[in-house]
Amino acid sequence: xxxxxxxxxxxxxxxxxxxxxGAVLRRxxxxxxxxxxDVVKTFGDFVAVxxxxxxxxxxxxxxxxxxxxxxxxxxxxxxxxxxxxxxGRILIGGQDMTDTAPYDRPVNMMFQSYAxxxxxxxxxxxxxxxxxxxxxxxxxxxxxxxxxxxxxLAPFAKRKPHHLSGGQRQRVALAxxxxxxxxxxxxxxxxxxxxxxxxxxxxxxxxxxxxxxxTTFVIVTHDQEEAMTMADRVAIMDSGRIIQVDTPHxxxxxxxxxxxxxxxxxxxxxxxxxxxxxxxxxxxxSEALANPVFVGHGISAREGATVWVALRPxxxxxxxxxxxxxxxxDRGIVEDIVYLGGISTxxxxxxxxxxxxxxxxxxxxxxxxEITWDDEVVLSWRPDNVVVVTS
Numbered sequence: 001x002x003x004x005x006x007x008x009x010x011x012x013x014x015x016x017x018x019x020x021x022g023a024v025l026r027r028x029x030x031x032x033x034x035x036x037x038d039v040v041k042t043f044g045d046f047v048a049v050x051x052x053x054x055x056x057x058x059x060x061x062x063x064x065x066x067x068x069x070x071x072x073x074x075x076x077x078x079x080x081x082x083x084x085x086x087x088g089r090i091l092i093g094g095q096d097m098t099d100t101a102p103y104d105r106p107v108n109m110m111f112q113s114y115a116x117x118x119x120x121x122x123x124x125x126x127x128x129x130x131x132x133x134x135x136x137x138x139x140x141x142x143x144x145x146x147x148x149x150x151x152x153l154a155p156f157a158k159r160k161p162h163h164l165s166g167g168q169r170q171r172v173a174l175a176x177x178x179x180x181x182x183x184x185x186x187x188x189x190x191x192x193x194x195x196x197x198x199x200x201x202x203x204x205x206x207x208x209x210x211x212x213x214x215t216t217f218v219i220v221t222h223d224q225e226e227a228m229t230m231a232d233r234v235a236i237m238d239s240g241r242i243i244q245v246d247t248p249h250x251x252x253x254x255x256x257x258x259x260x261x262x263x264x265x266x267x268x269x270x271x272x273x274x275x276x277x278x279x280x281x282x283x284x285x286s287e288a289l290a291n292p293v294f295v296g297h298g299i300s301a302r303e304g305a306t307v308w309v310a311l312r313p314x315x316x317x318x319x320x321x322x323x324x325x326x327x328x329x330d331r332g333i334v335e336d337i338v339y340l341g342g343i344s345t346x347x348x349x350x351x352x353x354x355x356x357x358x359x360x361x362x363x364x365x366x367x368x369x370e371i372t373w374d375d376e377v378v379l380s381w382r383p384d385n386v387v388v389v390t391s
């Protein structure tokens with residue numbers, strides 16, 4: 001599974017929608033397969049899912065992303081039929097699933113633990129659901145063979161799960177889930193049990209398999225990098241609500257709130273006041289920054305309103321000489337440097353006391369870095385690299 005059709009693996013590399021594979025673009029025009037209509041789920045006085053509405057398209061790889069307790073797994077379990085909405089409704093393939101039992105829904109669920117039968121071989125695990133459905137033996141053999149070929153486990157068909165690696169067990173669980181040919185596959189933190197290197201490899205394998213079979217995948221994860229690597233679109237959840245739904249690129253570059261900006265990637269956030277608002281530009285004064293922030297477009301806010309300036313670390317430039325402009329720069333002292341081979345992150349303490357992070361590419365080999373600890377530096381940024389959020 002070395003196909004390189006996978007999506008971007010890091011925030012900085014996330015590709016805009018227009019440069020993604022053609023299959024992803026076609027899915028943007030596909031009809032809805034899942035429609036979540038104003039769904040609420042309560043447990044006593046606790047509201048786990050709070051008036052969520054959501055549409056997921058046929059053939060999409062869709063991620064529900066958020067921290068622990070945000071409601072993403074509860075929403076996934078309602079899609080599977082393991083939980084019943086307190087209010088609202090869920091449609092799959094245009095059919096209301098309110099009174100439909102889990103085993104009658106056109107979905108299958110792959111659990112975090114994989115839930116493989118330890119006493120069964122790989123092929124028996126994959127065939128289990130098909131046998132339960134009473135399919136003819138010849139069809140079962142054919143489907144099992146196809147699934148094992150798909151996940152590249154045909155040579156391991158006679159092995160039992162305890163003779164497999166974690167990544168191989170994950171692929172057995174995936175093959176078993178896909179064998180029943182569901183319209184939707186639900187995946188609950190499917191890679192959480194894998195180590196970092198294997199998880200990164202398996203992310204790309206899952207994307208390749210999903211593109212080949214065309215089944216709609218809905219994946220729950222708390223890992224933003226996993227969501228960015230795999231998903232066509234991502235819904236960010238917090239306190240039972242969906243805060244923003246968009247492509248990884250749009251969420252990273254155009255967050256609609258401070259929560260999204262901070263949760264999806266690394267960001268420098270500076271609180272400020274809108275001091276000038278014109279159709280073609282705005283000016284923001286922040287106590288954290290020595291000079292005003294200039295942005296080359298207007299926003300829908302009144303002058304004097306509190307806003308937040310969001311600057312991604314890779315959008316900042318670090319140098320020793322200030323630019324010839326009264327806007328969009330500040331001085332500071334290098335307090336720490338994190339060297340990661342391909343990139344370095346500078347932690348710069350500004351005169352106001354605020355800490356800014358700047359990420360630079362290490363494109364050339366050098367014995368010593370040009371900028372080091374305790375140096376005074378200048379941080380600057382372009383007007384079009386500023387994101388302004390109002391909440």
